[in-house]
Amino acid sequence: MLRHDFIRKLFNNSLAHGLNFGSRWLLNLLLARYMLDADFGLFSYVYMLANLFFPAIAFGVSFYLIHHSAQRQEPALLFNSLLLSAGVFLLLLGGAALWVASGQSEVAFELYALSLGIGLLWALAQALFSYLKGRQQFFVEVKTNFISALCLGVVLLLLMLDVLNSVEEVLWAILICGLVPVWMGLAVVWPELCQHWQAYRQAFGRQLGWHSFVERLPFAWADLFAIVMTNIPFIFLALFSSLLELGQFRKLFILFMPVTLLPVIFSQVFLSRLSRLTELGAKLQFFRKMLLLSLPVLSVPYVVMWPLAEWLYELCFHEVLSADAVLMLHLVLTTLWLTLVKTYFEVLLTSLGANKRKASLVTLAVVLTSSGYLWFNSALTVAITSWLFLAGNMTVTLMLALACWFEIRRKKTGGV
Structure with a gap:
């Protein structure tokens, strides 16, 4: 029974990540194939920034939430993660604005903002699904990433039809697709979050205090x-x-x-x-x-x-x-x-x-x-x-x- 349960969850997690990651991989592959080397180099730079901003904004959410929500199912864990990610995002966005304003960057602020926005959406989605995985709910992400993969499939089609013609347009399309898993993940946990919101507000200082930050x-x-x-x-x-x-x-x-x-x-x-x-x-x-x-x-x-x-x-x-x-x-x-x-x-x-x-x-x-x-x-x-x-x-x-x-x-x- 244990072996069957583990394999089932592994399959669900594989399918969820496969849908999401596979569509991203195809997008990168087509961009590498059809973009000019210089344009693909710029896209690689901005996408690299998104990959670097993402863990900073997520603030260790994956292992932390899976580990702790497997031991204790407290909605406050998820509340804290979502608020912390939003706070880190705003700090990084302000830092990017200062960096561009200093005149030392050759990259436009729009590209920094897009990379940060993509990183934020990835972080929020990871928080939602990590919390659910700690509670042994793996199949939710499968359904969500199926829809996300279809959305990225539309982006691939637009790319092949030459509708998306610039790095900025491709990044905006990726950002819009990133809204889908966040919205669907929130739809699953929203009743629980609303149910515990009042209790969370009363214990706000304790739940989001220094100890919580140090633990994370x-x-x-x-x-x-x-x-x-x-x-x-x-x-x-x-x-x-x-x-x-x-x-x-x-x-x-x-x-x-x-x-x-x-x-x-x-x-x-x-x-x-x-x-x-x-x-x-x-x-x-x-x-x-x-x-x-x-x-x-x-x-x-x-x-x-x-x-x-x-x-x-x-x-x-x-x-x-x-x-x-x-x-x-x-x-x-x-x-x-x-x-x-x-x-x-x-x-x-x-x-x-x-x-x-x-x-x-x-x-x-x-x-x-x-x-x-x-x-x-x-x-x-x-x-x-x-x-x-x-x-x-x-x-x-x-x-x-x-x-x-x-x-x-x-x-x-x-x-x-």
């Missing part, structure tokens, strides 16, 4: 630096290289975007189940079981794509790769497999209540990896970026594995 901070810190770790190549290519090379590296990444969905799908269901186990022995037994059973299965797409990578790239982008570019393609694929392995240790650390340790290690990995990019500075190329991307993710994976071992030993010996 390690989750936010870990999520922010985890997404920075993923986007670090794009950040430094934008700083030290050209938008053309940024677009070229993003093409390597886009080809494998579907497999990057696997860690996200699995981690949410895995954490929801692992957090409900209170005894250390049962928690570790379930972790080992899932590691041995699921890792080989989830690794299959990476293994299958390894010999097909070059052919897939040429098929998707109508470009013939050099031998060096083929090597870079395989380096990116290997790095993305490492992110799958890393996910297991991130989930285990969170379920053990050691999210502060996870946040510290991910931050250290970002600092070390950034040092490598800074060392090369203006000499940074797509090839060097691919090697640094691999080295950084290998480092953080090893550190998280060691942290899990240390935390388990500490708990077994009665450490606090």
Whole structure:
């Protein structure tokens, strides 16, 4: 029964993310194929900003809400998340306005505002569905993302019909599509939020106090630096290289975007189940079981794509790769497999209540990896970026594995 329940929830989560992520992947693929390299480089820059703003605005909402709402079903958790995301969004929007007003930005304020707006909608949707997943309600997101995928399908059609002709128009279309999951998610939880609103208002100071912020901070810190770790190549290519090379590296990444969905799908269901186990022995037994059973299965797409990578790239982008570019393609694929392995240790650390340790290690990995990019500075190329991307993710994976071992030993010996 337990196995059937876990598989059912994993299937629902896979279907939900597959619909959402698949439509985004097709959009990126078509943009890379039909846009001029310079325009796609600009789109990649703004979309990278949206991916960076998103975890900052979400403020660690995914793991936090799944973990805590699995243990205690309090609507105040969701209230706090939505209010906190809105507050962070306004702060970042003000910061972007000041940055543009200083005259140091070559990018228009509209593009910053669009990237922040997209990030806000992603964060709100993630809060709503993470809260529901902590309560074991996974199928709600499936229905929502089906409608969202249809909306993005309309955007794809408009793109192919040449109705959308600029980066700004494409971003506005993505923003409008982002309203759909927020609206549908709110429709599900709205009766519950209204029911508990009066009680929440009475306890507002307690519910949204300093303790709540401090409790949330390690989750936010870990999520922010985890997404920075993923986007670090794009950040430094934008700083030290050209938008053309940024677009070229993003093409390597886009080809494998579907497999990057696997860690996200699995981690949410895995954490929801692992957090409900209170005894250390049962928690570790379930972790080992899932590691041995699921890792080989989830690794299959990476293994299958390894010999097909070059052919897939040429098929998707109508470009013939050099031998060096083929090597870079395989380096990116290997790095993305490492992110799958890393996910297991991130989930285990969170379920053990050691999210502060996870946040510290991910931050250290970002600092070390950034040092490598800074060392090369203006000499940074797509090839060097691919090697640094691999080295950084290998480092953080090893550190998280060691942290899990240390935390388990500490708990077994009665450490606090």
